[in-house]
Amino acid sequence: MAYPRAMEGTHFVVRRDRLTEHEIVTTPRAPLERGDAELRVDMFGFTANNISYALRGESMSYWKFFPEARAGWGRIPAWGFGTVVRSETDAVAVGERYYGYFPMSSHLVVQPKRLDETGFFDSAPHRRYLNAVYNHYLRTTRDPSYHPDTEPASVVLRPVFGTSYFLADYLREYGFFDAEVALVSSASSKLACGMAFSLAPDAKRERRKIIGVTSERNQPFVSRLGIFDRVITYAEVTSLPATQRALYVDIAGSQVLRARIHHHFGSALRYSIMVGATHQDMQTSTAPLPGPEPVPFFAPTWIRHRNQQWTADGVRRQVGDAWRQYMAMILDPARSWMTIVSGAGADAVARTYEEVLAGRARADEAYVLSLSNAA
Numbered sequence: 001m002a003y004p005r006a007m008e009g010t011h012f013v014v015r016r017d018r019l020t021e022h023e024i025v026t027t028p029r030a031p032l033e034r035g036d037a038e039l040r041v042d043m044f045g046f047t048a049n050n051i052s053y054a055l056r057g058e059s060m061s062y063w064k065f066f067p068e069a070r071a072g073w074g075r076i077p078a079w080g081f082g083t084v085v086r087s088e089t090d091a092v093a094v095g096e097r098y099y100g101y102f103p104m105s106s107h108l109v110v111q112p113k114r115l116d117e118t119g120f121f122d123s124a125p126h127r128r129y130l131n132a133v134y135n136h137y138l139r140t141t142r143d144p145s146y147h148p149d150t151e152p153a154s155v156v157l158r159p160v161f162g163t164s165y166f167l168a169d170y171l172r173e174y175g176f177f178d179a180e181v182a183l184v185s186s187a188s189s190k191l192a193c194g195m196a197f198s199l200a201p202d203a204k205r206e207r208r209k210i211i212g213v214t215s216e217r218n219q220p221f222v223s224r225l226g227i228f229d230r231v232i233t234y235a236e237v238t239s240l241p242a243t244q245r246a247l248y249v250d251i252a253g254s255q256v257l258r259a260r261i262h263h264h265f266g267s268a269l270r271y272s273i274m275v276g277a278t279h280q281d282m283q284t285s286t287a288p289l290p291g292p293e294p295v296p297f298f299a300p301t302w303i304r305h306r307n308q309q310w311t312a313d314g315v316r317r318q319v320g321d322a323w324r325q326y327m328a329m330i331l332d333p334a335r336s337w338m339t340i341v342s343g344a345g346a347d348a349v350a351r352t353y354e355e356v357l358a359g360r361a362r363a364d365e366a367y368v369l370s371l372s373n374a375a
Contacts, residue, residue: 010371012104012349016063016074019054019357023073024346029107032088038109039137041102044080045155046352046367048189049163052253052276053077060298064130066103075103077134079159081151082108091115099146099154100137104349106372110137117142133300145320152340153330156366157190158323163299164194165322167249167275170302171199176208177271179247181240183261186251187212187222187231188363191276193337195249196227197326213237213252218363225337238264250294251276262289273297337364344370 008026015021032038054076057063066075084096091112092098098119102108113123119138127135140146145158176182182199184192196210212228216235223231232240234257240246246265250258253276262269269291306315329335343352349369355361 010106010346011068011075012346012353012371013068013070013073013075014054014353016054016057016072019051020354022350022353024350032086032109035089035111036087036109037084037089037092037112038086038107039082039098039102040085040107040372041080041082041105041370042097042372043151043155043368043370044078044102044104045152045157045159046078046104046349046356046369047156047160048186048356048361049160049191049276050076050078051357055253061130065101065127065134066105066108067126075105077101078104078155080155081140082137091120097140098137099140099143099158101134104369104371112137119143131300133303144316145323150327150331152342152368153327153338153366155368156338156340157194157326157330160189160191161194161323161326162303162319163275164191165198165319166299166302166306167191167273167297168195168198169306170297171247171249174271177247178245179208179270180245181209181211182247182249183211183213183237183240184228184249184251185213185234185254185257186276187214187228188218189251189276190366192249192251193225193227194326196225197329198322200227211240213257221337221363237261240264242266243268245270248272250274258294259289262291266290271295339365340368341365342368342370346371 009029011025011027013023013025029038053062057074062077063074065077068074079100080102082098082102084092084094087094089112110122111124112120114121119136119142121132121135122137184196186192192212196212199210209229212222212231213234214222214231216233219231219233222228237260242264246269248261248269250273253274262272272292272294274294274296303315310318330338343349349371352367352369356367
């Protein structure tokens with residue numbers, strides 16, 4: 001497919017209420033206003049986490065970050081790297097490279113404010129009241145976690161690793177809610193793997209078991225990772241001792257699976273936390289579940305809490321140290337479990353989106369995409 005003309009932007013959009021419908025649209029790249037800067041979106045990662053953004057677009061305001069003009073359609077957010085190609089502000093210079101939250105597009109116009117050496121916040125009117133974690137763009141030359149060789153792995157793993165790390169931190173803070181065993185659904189997901197990696201030393205020291213729950217297809221892969229104490233299939237959940245004090249970390253987002261776990265453990269289920277939505281079952285129910293009421297986990301809220309306790313610099317250092325340890329494993333050929341699959345252009349983006357949405361993507365592959373040209 002030919003790339004768009006230099007002064008057009010390309011955008012991948014989806015129907016908000018019917019995610020299987022998607023289109024590529026082009027829009028003019030208008031002249032910048034004073035204070036604006038435009039970044040070319042050089043690459044972005046795409047995983048089940050992006051599907052979660054779409055599924056929770058209304059309830060968690062993800063659709064508001066990059067508004068789509070047509071009613072009923074939306075632009076799914078993704079994490080990636082962008083290069084400044086036009087600037088009408090002294091805040092950022094053409095050629096600078098940033099890591100941050102982008103639409104699945106070729107270009108993004110931002111209004112940089114609250115600048116420091118690490119980067120800036122986009123103060124565009126529609127983003128001012130959205131969570132600041134998603135509005136911060138990190139200058140790569142000042143980012144201690146950045147290395148050009150790790151860009152593809154970073155756009156896939158770094159966004160979910162932040163959630164993984166703080167989810168593990170949250171569970172540690174509350175002593176795993178007195179559970180003996182933690183069940184983690186969608187154990188093949190990158191979010192689950194990062195959480196298990198972050199929890200492994202603590203779980204072993206405190207003699208808690210972290211059980212990965214996954215499909216039969218992915219069970220051999222998850223078992224090979226060696227980061228869960230045990231790996232079982234979804235069908236095997238009800239074979240676990242029902243009297244064992246349990247904690248459920250719901251990354252799958254399947255109401256059917258959640259109900260099965262709640263009914264099986266009942267009062268022995270100490271806590272049920274909803275984190276992701278990698279599975280899409282069409283069954284919905286308002287019937288109350290036995291055991292604790294499921295509680296949603298929103299990483300930015302917990303990050304804000306830790307920023308107040310540890311300071312923002314302290315949080316960055318701790319997460320940076322953990323991230324470097326995780327990347328050491330990912331980049332080690334003897335231990336790495338991930339293959340990067342790159343794609344450029346509308347066809348590649350659409351094909352990858354359909355595979356991930358339908359749950360056909362391979363657990364050991366990571367997708368890095370681009371809709372930009374060299375403009």
